[in-house]
Amino acid sequence: MLEVKNLTVSIGDRKILDGLNLTVKDGEVAAIMGPNGTGKSTLSYVIAGKPDYTVESGEVLLDGENILEMGADERAAKGVFLAFQYPVEIPGVATMTFLKAALNAQRRQRGEDEMTTPAFAKKVREAAELLGIKNEILKRPLNVGFSGGEKKRMDILQMALLEPAMAILDETDSGLDIDAIRIVAEGVNKLRTGKRSFLLITHYQRLLNYIVPDTVHVMAQGKIVRTGGKELALELEKNGYRDFVTATAAE
Amino acid sequence: MVARIVSTRTDAEVSLADTFGSAKATLPGNAVVKEMRETAFGAFAAHGLPHRRIEAWHYTDLRSMMREALPLAPLPDVRALEAVRVELAAAILPAGPRLLIVDGTYVPTLSDALPEGATVRSLADVLAEGRADLIDKLAAAKFAVGDSIVALNAALMQDGVVIEVAPGAVIAEPIHIVYATAAQTPVARFFRSLVVVGAGAKILVTESSLGAGGRVGQTFGALIFDVADRAEVGHTCMMTKTEPGSLRLDTFIAELGADVTFSSFALVHGEGLMRRQLFLRCVGDNTKAALNGVSLLKGRDHADTTLDVEHIGLGCEGRETFRYILDDSATGVFQGRIRVAPGAQKTDGKMMSRALLLSDDVVMNNKPELEIFADDVACGHGATCGGLNEDQLFYMQARGISRAEAESLLLEAFASELADNIGHEGLTAAFRAEVADWLAARTVKG
Structure with missing residues (x-):
């Protein structure tokens, strides 16, 4: 379970998150929607452990443990996963080398044995097939020369391999065509098992047709301003964010 | 009032003069070679050790960095050679014949024979025999004119190898020139090797060092390639295993005929003061030459790679790509000069140096230069410095x-x-x- 309590975050002099509260229960799929510039990506980065931000106050608890003091790699080993809005290209590092380094690094942090190469290769092949990722892509340097859709699918492949407890998908639908969204969504839906929780960050309701959330939160000016069920997404699609932006601005 | 400039010789320069004075009678070579040595030492003595006011040495001020000149390495004795033999047996090198140069002296008993199509002799034998064409190639008079370190190497060269590859010969496995150290006290080694590649021949030459460890020394090496038309030549150099406090100055010279494919790759990650200076002349038409290098530096390492690439033939392609990783308080130097002679039309030259700086205390000096005297060429250079992303x-x-x-x-x-x-x-x-x-x-x- 992820609990964000009264989280205030700034970058430089600018306050981006302002006393944000959010709970994502075990097995829950929560969506965060909101206009540009309200701090959605910042929230995902702060949970994942990007060092550029200053946490002024508040806590981020994963299964009751405050993860804010941990490095990004420790958080990953604890089960936090961030699918990036813009997955990063890493020239010279072969995709398979990277995937194996990531998987084994997490296993080592958790005190588990490293995975053998044949077992690892089999696991990657199976996951890649489900996501329609071609074998030759796995031989290239990570994300280098990948199309937008291939990059997003590669992030979902990593999620499938790393089996996180808390997966955050930051605008995974942006830049994807309908077919790619469907493939990515199917990949995510297959992982909706047991205690695994998801936090989907998106501008549009469209992704939520494919990944149906349990909860929808509206974020504006650095905080959650409304929480509802999946029908809230439809309402937002119809009316836009205007009401929320003006309501919080008027406060 | 007119200021009198008194040129004071440094301790190292005085020692080098003494070394030459006492060694010249016994250094190998016939009368012509002895004359060459005198002329070369004269050229060295006239300028002394290069210093920061000599443009090509601006970032590697050898005059102030080289505090002393070590005595010339003696011929390795039987016990020393046995130690090298043991070391060589343990060395991991890809398959291919090995030519051992121990403290500057070629040791045939520790070396392999070359396959058909290639021959090897010691530099000392070639200098004594005095075959004019080889002496001429060894003198490499068109290269590094005015460079006093190349002159010093010419004056004091003790030995080395002369490899000749017959026209059309294809040497499948790399020929490994392996440097080893044997002397128990710090010494200076001077060696010069020549590789003459016949037309249409194919060869790969590597240079590497055995890791003796714990032996500070000064090394002045030169390797000269003379490549005839249509040959395909590869070269790698692993400049590793030098000790802190050591000095290693390598000169690499290559003259390429027409339609040659030439590629050289160097790794520099020894310790102490290291400089590779490369002089490349593309004389024939339509030749492709690539010079690549990676320098990995830490501690107080100082590594300098200085290129002088001259395009003379028509339609030649030159690619020079160098990378540096610098940590702690290391200093990197990259100087690259591309010269395009009048008439060398359709030259396609690109030079790039990229450096990753991992500490606030490192220094990287980049100095690319283009000198173009032809009007129909495509030449460019670039240099970057930055941290990890x-x-x-x-x-x-x-x-x-x-x-x-x-x-x-x-x-x-x-x-x-x-x-x-x-x-x-x-x-x-x-x-x-x-x-x-x-x-x-x-x-x-x-």
Whole structure:
């Protein structure tokens, strides 16, 4: 379970998150929607452990443990996963080398044995097939020369391999065509098992047709301003964010 | 009032003059060679050790950095050679004949015969015999004119190898020139080797060092390639295993005929003061030449790579790509000059130097130069300096990879991207292993 309590975050002099509260229960799929510039990506980065931000106050608890003091790699080993809005290209590092380094690094942090190469290769092949990722892509340097859709699918492949407890998908639908969204969504839906929780960050309701959330939160000016069920997404699609932006601005 | 400028010789310069004075009678060579040595030492003595006011040595002020000149290495004795033999047996080198140069002296008893189509002789024999064409190639008079270190090497060269490859010969396995140290006290070694490649021949020559450890020394080496038309030549140099406090100055010279394919790759990650100066002349038409190098520097290492690439023939292609990783308080120098002679039309030259700076205390000096005297050419150069990409590091950490491992992966990727240019599987693997060792020994800060 992820609990964000009264989280205030700034970058430089600018306050981006302002006393944000959010709970994502075990097995829950929560969506965060909101206009540009309200701090959605910042929230995902702060949970994942990007060092550029200053946490002024508040806590981020994963299964009751405050993860804010941990490095990004420790958080990953604890089960936090961030699918990036813009997955990063890493020239010279072969995709398979990277995937194996990531998987084994997490296993080592958790005190588990490293995975053998044949077992690892089999696991990657199976996951890649489900996501329609071609074998030759796995031989290239990570994300280098990948199309937008291939990059997003590669992030979902990593999620499938790393089996996180808390997966955050930051605008995974942006830049994807309908077919790619469907493939990515199917990949995510297959992982909706047991205690695994998801936090989907998106501008549009469209992704939520494919990944149906349990909860929808509206974020504006650095905080959650409304929480509802999946029908809230439809309402937002119809009316836009205007009401929320003006309501919080008027406060 | 007119100021009188008194040129004071440094201790090292005085010692070098003494060394030459006492050694010249016994250094190998016929009368012509002895005359060449005198002329060369005269040229050295006239200028002394190069210093910062000599443009090509501006960032490697040898005059102030070379405090002393060590005595000339003696001929290795039987016991020393036995130690080298043991070391050689344990060395991991890809298959191929090995030519051992111990303290500057070629040792046939520790060396392999070359396959059909190639011959090897000691430089000492060639100098004594005095075959005019070889002496002329060894003198390499058109190169490095005015460079006093090349002159010093010519004056004091003790030995080396002269390899001749017959026209059309294809030498499948790399020929390894292996340098070893034997003297128990610090010494200076001067060697010069020549590789003459016949028309249409194919050859790969490597230079590497045995890791003796604990032996400070001064090394003045020169390797000259003379490549006839249509030949295909590869070269790799692993400038490793030097000790802190050591000095290693290598001169690499290549003259290329027409339609030649030439590729050279160097790894520099020894300790102490290192300089590779490369002089390349593309004389024939339509020749392709690539010079690549990776320098991995830490501690107080100082490594200088200085290029002088001259395009004379028509339609030649030159690619010079160098990378540096600098940590702690290391200093890197890259100077690259591309010269396009009048009439060398359709020259296609590109030079690039990229440096990753891992500490606030490192220094990287980049100085690319173009001198173009033809009007229909495409030449360019670029140089970058920067740190590791924080977005890439965070992406990797967000997948569970520690900061140290993420840095290592990125550094390995940066250094290894040029490895494909080596063009030999075993040598590429050896290069990667050297990079991995260097990274493993590195301590991650912050």
